[in-house]
Amino acid sequence: DQQVKQNSPSLSVQEGRISILNCDYTNSMFDYFLWYKKYPAEGPTFLISISSIKDKNEDGRFTVFLNKSAKHLSLHIVPSQPGDSAVYFCAAVAGNMLTFGGGTRLMVKP
Amino acid sequence: DTEVTQTPKHLVMGMTNKKSLKCEQHMGHRAMYWYKQKAKKPPELMFVYSYEKLSINESVPSRFSPECPNSSLLNLHLHALQPEDSALYLCASSQQGVYGYTFGSGTRLTVV
Numbered sequence: 001d002q003q004v005k006q007n008s009p010s011l012s013v014q015e016g017r018i019s020i021l022n023c024d025y026t027n028s029m030f031d032y033f034l035w036y037k038k039y040p041a042e043g044p045t046f047l048i049s050i051s052s053i054k055d056k057n058e059d060g061r062f063t064v065f066l067n068k069s070a071k072h073l074s075l076h077i078v079p080s081q082p083g084d085s086a087v088y089f090c091a092a093v094a095g096n097m098l099t100f101g102g103g104t105r106l107m108v109k110p
Numbered sequence: 111d112t113e114v115t116q117t118p119k120h121l122v123m124g125m126t127n128k129k130s131l132k133c134e135q136h137m138g139h140r141a142m143y144w145y146k147q148k149a150k151k152p153p154e155l156m157f158v159y160s161y162e163k164l165s166i167n168e169s170v171p172s173r174f175s176p177e178c179p180n181s182s183l184l185n186l187h188l189h190a191l192q193p194e195d196s197a198l199y200l201c202a203s204s205q206q207g208v209y210g211y212t213f214g215s216g217t218r219l220t221v222v
Contacts, residue, residue: 034211036213041198041216041218042215042216043116043200043202043213043214043215043216044153044200044213044215046211046212046213087216089152089153097155097158097166098211100152100153100157101115102151102152102153103150103151
């Protein structure tokens with residue numbers, strides 16, 4: 001039973017446009033959410049996080065939105081750049097346990 | 111120092127070998143983790159150490175043996191592995207809860 005799901009395995013976006021990556025969760029005990037970016041054969045790199053008491057957190061080109069009633073969060077990247085091409089994982093937290101979604105491969109075309 | 115350092119970066123071992131993966135952090139984090147990641151899959155939690163004590167073992171086979179010698183170091187001892195154990199092994203650390211959760215760059219393990 002997947003508690004964190006990223007239903008789009010891949011996403012292709014034109015450079016300069018917005019990338020929207022989605023994540024859904026089922027466990028109401030999750031109280032903190034993170035997004036990681038991962039290149040092949042490297043460890044995940046932390047991007048941005050959001051607490052369950054907020055509905056939006058912004059850091060430069062990256063904004064995370066949380067809809068707690070829908071158990072849904074999304075990562076917006078504006079404007080998208082070719083260097084953003086990677087696999088993006090959302091992760092949800094209960095205690096000190098991270099549960100990862102399956103990842104979405106983002107491809108930003110020049 | 112805001113990094114988690116893992117060595118070696120690559121390791122090829124036979125099924126009868128004994129090897130160890132090492133992880134080090136100097137951020138004062140008191141929780142350290144081992145994850146296993148197969149291609150095109152999310153990281154899977156293996157072990158959690160909290161304040162140098164093993165707090166979570168996610169039903170990992172005994173051929174993987176974790177060790178936390180001190181608050182900065184985490185080892186993963188490998189013995190009699192199978193080819194299906196080939197994967198990227200990631201170490202992570204965090205402060206209380208998941209504050210500052212940071213991953214190392216991983217060890218790419220190949221079992222032949």
